[in-house]
Amino acid sequence: MNFAAIYHRPESEMAFLDDPQTMHIRLRTAKGDIKTVQLLHGDPYSLRSLASIKPPFYMTPTPMKKILSDDLYDYWQIAVTEPKKRLAYAFDITSVDGIRTVYTDRGYIQPDDHGALEDLNTYFRMPFFQEIDMFHSSEWVKNTVWYQIFPERFANGDRSNDPIGTKKWNASDHPGRQDFYGGDLQGVLDHLDHLQKLGVNGIYFNPLFKAPSNHKYDTEDYYQIDPHFGNAALFKEVVTQAHQRGIHVMLDAVFNHIGDKSLQWQDVLKNGQRSKYAGWFHINKFPATYTPTKNFEFTSDATYDTFDYTPHMPKLNTANPAVQEYLLGIAKYWIKEFDIDAWRLDVANEIDHHFWKRFHKETTALKPDFYILGEIWHTSQAWLNGDEFSGVMNYSYTGTILDHFINHRISAEQMIDHLSNQLMKYRDQTNQMMFNVLDSHDTARIMTQARGNRDLVKETFAFTFLQPGTPSIYYGTEYGMDGDNDPDCRKPMNWVPDDDGQDMFTFFKKLVALRRNNADLIEGGMVVLKVLPTGLVEISRMGAGKVLTGIFNTTNLPIKCLSTGRLLLSQGVQDHQLMPNGFVITMK
Numbered sequence: 102m103n104f105a106a107i108y109h110r111p112e113s114e115m116a117f118l119d120d121p122q123t124m125h126i127r128l129r130t131a132k133g134d135i136k137t138v139q140l141l142h143g144d145p146y147s148l149r150s151l152a153s154i155k156p157p158f159y160m161t162p163t164p165m166k167k168i169l170s171d172d173l174y175d176y177w178q179i180a181v182t183e184p185k186k187r188l189a190y191a192f193d194i195t196s197v198d199g200i201r202t203v204y205t206d207r208g209y210i211q212p213d214d215h216g217a218l219e220d221l222n223t224y225f226r227m228p229f230f231q232e233i234d235m236f237h238s239s240e241w242v243k244n245t246v247w248y249q250i251f252p253e254r255f256a257n258g259d260r261s262n263d264p265i266g267t268k269k270w271n272a273s274d275h276p277g278r279q280d281f282y283g284g285d286l287q288g289v290l291d292h293l294d295h296l297q298k299l300g301v302n303g304i305y306f307n308p309l310f311k312a313p314s315n316h317k318y319d320t321e322d323y324y325q326i327d328p329h330f331g332n333a334a335l336f337k338e339v340v341t342q343a344h345q346r347g348i349h350v351m352l353d354a355v356f357n358h359i360g361d362k363s364l365q366w367q368d369v370l371k372n373g374q375r376s377k378y379a380g381w382f383h384i385n386k387f388p389a390t391y392t393p394t395k396n397f398e399f400t401s402d403a404t405y406d407t408f409d410y411t412p413h414m415p416k417l418n419t420a421n422p423a424v425q426e427y428l429l430g431i432a433k434y435w436i437k438e439f440d441i442d443a444w445r446l447d448v449a450n451e452i453d454h455h456f457w458k459r460f461h462k463e464t465t466a467l468k469p470d471f472y473i474l475g476e477i478w479h480t481s482q483a484w485l486n487g488d489e490f491s492g493v494m495n496y497s498y499t500g501t502i503l504d505h506f507i508n509h510r511i512s513a514e515q516m517i518d519h520l521s522n523q524l525m526k527y528r529d530q531t532n533q534m535m536f537n538v539l540d541s542h543d544t545a546r547i548m549t550q551a552r553g554n555r556d557l558v559k560e561t562f563a564f565t566f567l568q569p570g571t572p573s574i575y576y577g578t579e580y581g582m583d584g585d586n587d588p589d590c591r592k593p594m595n596w597v598p599d600d601d602g603q604d605m606f607t608f609f610k611k612l613v614a615l616r617r618n619n620a621d622l623i624e625g626g627m628v629v630l631k632v633l634p635t636g637l638v639e640i641s642r643m644g645a646g647k648v649l650t651g652i653f654n655t656t657n658l659p660i661k662c663l664s665t666g667r668l669l670l671s672q673g674v675q676d677h678q679l680m681p682n683g684f685v686i687t688m689k
Contacts, residue, residue: 102134107131109129111225115128117235118230118231118235119180122182126180127178128178129174133197135196135197137164137194137195139164141159141218141224142183142189143157143183144183144184144185146185146221149221152219166179168627171521171525190225191205192204193212236528237487239471242443242571243624244617244624245302246300246301246303246572247351247574253283254576255288255594256292258286262285271593272592272595272596274593277588278398279314279397280588283329284330286309293348299610300613300617301613302617306350306352308352308355309326310322310324312360313360313362317355333438350443354432354447359414366378369381370389381423382405382416385404397413408448420455428456433464436467442471443474445476450476457484461489462488472492474492474493475492476493476494478497482526485528492531492534495535495570498537499537499539502520502568513632517631517632532569532570533625537572539561539565542587547562548578555581559612559682568623568628574609582594611670615669619649619688621644621645622649626644627643628640629641635661637653638655639653651686652684652686654673660678661679665687667687667688670685671683
């Protein structure tokens with residue numbers, strides 16, 4: 102038995118309330134090392150207070166189920182209830198070579214050590230099922246397929262508000278970093294029917310607030326819709342019309358930094374240390390200066406902290422109470438006045454946890470089911486305990502999918518290992534809230550990553566739409582738009598797609614419908630990931646007596662595939678063979 106590999110941590114992603122009465126408990130063991138795990142569990146006080154009338158709970162162990170494995174570990178899980186809402190538990194473990202031990206809060210004991218087993222302090226504990234501490238997921242998010250809109254490039258609905266020098270709308274252009282094409286909120290309003298036809302029911306807007314750039318991540322005024330996009334009344338109409346179509350709205354909050362055209366930063370430049378905003382920033386030396394370079398967005402010698410090395414985005418000091426009040430006021434204003442449903446938080450990992458805890462408390466006080474999404478590209482347990490974010494942009498997870506399906510950097514077995522490992526880093530409810538994005542304004546478009554292989558793009562999206570988490574489509578991906586890394590991934594939307602584009606739209610419409618029609622099973626059901634002996638990749642979602650199964654061919658050869666059940670969606674199936682880039686999704 103590999104004792105060093107056995108691991109459990111109470112009140113974490115390994116022991117959490119799934120609902121007010123049900124606790125999920127996980128155990129990690131070395132891969133292939135353990136034959137059985139049984140949970141010893143019950144009311145801790147029953148060991149002394151009910152000893153004369155009831156057998157001790159450790160006499161009736163409950164088997165745990167091995168749910169996932171990665172390259173190093175097996176993961177076991179069980180759901181348990183306890184009428185008194187307090188739980189003591191330990192793990193009775195038997196290895197494949199017959200060794201048996203009991204893993205407790207105080208280490209390992211022998212299975213017949215009744216002295217230790219009778220002591221309630223031997224056990225791991227959930228002292229009481231505190232519903233207020235439970236991770237609360239936003240139920241509507243589980244049924245949401247998002248559509249990401251980069252406002253400046255989606256549609257130009259009002260030419261009267263175009264910036265000076267606006268270029269002609271051309272979906273084949275390769276935009277420069279400073280180019281404008283005139284996209285605006287009227288263009289969004291004009292095309293809400295397109296989103297409804299596609300079937301998506303969530304819009305994620307990149308920043309809408311007043312800023313000098315085309316991307317608007319250098320905010321000048323958080324309380325004003327950028328005049329080139331429209332105004333507050335128009336945005337309110339967009340939200341109203343979206344809600345009438347059953348579409349939720351998420352805005353992008355850039356609170357890590359502010360634009361250098363903001364009145365706060367301009368006051369610092371004018372008054373230096375005497376500015377009332379001097380403490381709003383991380384200024385290492387006055388005056389606040391930098392040396393311009395040929396690259397507008399880069400300098401190496403700014404005397405103040407910035408986002409990346411961008412001198413036009415000075416970093417805000419969110420530990421400053423005045424900054425906190427300012428930013429929280431903004432967050433609440435757009436909820437109260439415009440009824441938005443979610444905030445996406447830019448560069449969220451570079452802002453202190455203290456601020457995010459306040460942010461969570463004050464936004465969910467206005468809307469208990471408000472969705473809070475952090476932009477974090479790495480493992481994020483510290484932000485996902487239920488008192489900060491609902492989920493994060495799940496780049497670690499979807500990056501693994503891309504690395505197998507598109508980039509061919511890892512094998513199918515390695516992909517399954519990595520996905521399983523990621524799923525075990527978070528609570529089940531957290532996995533349901535993660536934002537699954539394959540391409541965005543920050544990455545090359547998936548069509549370019551796939552080198553124009555449309556079937557490969559469809560296969561990759563189909564696999565992703567069956568995963569835990571809420572999926573997203575980047576504007577134009579439904580028509581097969583291409584584009585390299587920023588700024589080329591921000592081309593003007595192609596509103597005159599060719600036959601291939603229309604075919605892609607038809608596919609996405611079917612895929613979105615499949616996801617939404619089976620959202621309860623996909624979000625709430627058990628996930629099983631495996632590589633079949635033939636080399637095909639299989640994902641199954643199981644629950645409520647139903648099994649949804651997807652089988653995917655990521656090899657270079659046709660492979661025999663005898664799928665069973667009612668066909669939901671498929672591609673590349675010929676004479677009981679699955680062609681390369683083919684897949685079949687069934688329900689039974």
